[in-house]
Amino acid sequence: MLARFARSAAVCLVAATAFHSAALAADPTPETVVARVNGEAVKFSDILVAREQLPAKYRQVPIDQVFEMLQAALINNKLLTVEARLQGLQDLPAIKERVQRVEDQLIARQLLLEHVNSQITDALMQESYQKVVAQNSGIEELHTRHILVNDEALAADLIAQLNKGADFADLAVNNSTGPTGPKGGDLGWTRLGSLVPEFEAAALTLQKGSHTPAPVKTQFGWHVIKMEDRRLAPVPTYEEAEPAIRAKLSNDIAVELTKELMTRSHVERFNLDGTPMAAPAAQ
Helix, strand or coil, X not given: CHHHHHHHHHHHHHHHHHHCCCCCCCCCCCCCEEEEECCEEEEHHHHHHHHHCCCHHHCCCCHHHHHHHHHHHHHHHHHHHHHHHHCCHHHXXXXXXXXXXXXXXXXXXXXXXXXXXXXXXXXXXXXXXXXXXXXXXXXXXXXXXXXEECCHHHHHHHHHHHHCCCCHHHHHHHHCCCCCXXXXXXXXXXXXXXXXXXXXXXXXXXXXXXXXXXXXXXXXEEEEEEEEEEEECCCCCHHHHHHHHHHHHHHHHHHHHHHHHHHCCCCCCECCCCCECCXXXXX
């Protein structure tokens, strides 16, 4: 009920905020009671949880602008819940099955969270960061522009125009069929090995500020390439690399935990027709 209300509430949220600006009490705490239904408290923490169920773009709306809307939803939900329990609906087998499924998901996630957090130490984070530093040190990057066309003769004509002083970016905007055309053909910084081989080989022959003397053929068409600059790729700081490092470690640790649990558990797999499935190949 509450989740459904939160989704529909987003539709009228903009209009509602235009006419409502009631201020909340100064600095409510999570334990602040915002309503009572038959003596049962609805707390400010419930309001915050309800706001998290709104679509992402509405979660940043000031809480005072959505407070009464979410408060009403929580009250309605509480009224329905109380009545449902009075009718014994919580004892329906279908409800119990769904509750069990949600509980299983929650405790599995909690197990993973606690296990991962216990394994990721500051020392492990620093060790992983040093690997990132080693992997990203001494790698060259190219900053190039290009004009992509379908016809070799047109590419040759563009090169002739460049030789007479035409602006590369202008020619790219007006002629390139590639997605970077509107940006003057700017490909930004790319690491060696990430470009199409024929393109990269031609680019590496260029000096800073120069363009290819002849059209370059790749699977995408004919290119005129300009070398803007070359540099060693900057190594990410610890702060920049930390989220990706933590995410990778979390995933690796979770995978290892499930593998370990699999080795000490008895698991059977069945096809849709009920016949046993072959054991998965060892990894």
